[in-house]
Amino acid sequence: MEWLRNSLIVLxxxxxxxxxxxxxxxxxxxxxxxxxLLLAMDVTTVFLLFSVSALFNNLFHSGFGFYLFLLFVLLAAGFIGGAQNRLKGRLDGKRLLRAVWRLGFVVMSSGYVLFMVVGMVKYILQKM
Incomplete structure (x- = not known):
């Protein structure tokens, strides 16, 4: 079980x-x-969620990172679902989930790069 835990942490x-x-x-x-490519994006989104929320918590000395990203996912689902309902007259749950999940990949990938750069700059400036 220890190797599985360590593998998940590295990933x-x-x-x-x-x-x-x-x-x-x-x-x-x-x-x-x-x-x-789409399968790789879907699988990586899970790891990005944990990684970006941990980076957020580390940078801002907070414990709210995971919940903040969960809030953004729920808001995105509400907005996309509302637009889907207005345009088509019904809600397609599978398409909604896929759209929110892949939008989450794009946003969290950007957040990962941003938080990594900010974290490295912050670390370097603290060591000077």
Missing amino acids: SVMPVLPFVLVYFIAALSGMDKRRA
Whole structure:
């Protein structure tokens, strides 16, 4: 069980690794490149959620990071679901979940890069 815990920690700290692993495994197994990319995005979103919330908590000395991102996900689901209801007259849960999940990937990837850069700059400036 310890190796599983350590593996999850490493994959959460460096969410680029699960993205690359899933993409290459899916592509090598015969899946077309677009579907492999989307699968890699879906799997990596879980690791990005934990990583970005931990970076947020570390940078701002808070314990609210996970809940803040959960709030953003719920708000995005509400906005996208409302737009879907206005445009089509009904709510398609599968498409809504997929849209929110992939939007979360894009936002959290940006947040990961931003928080990593800010964290490294903050660390370097503290050591000077």
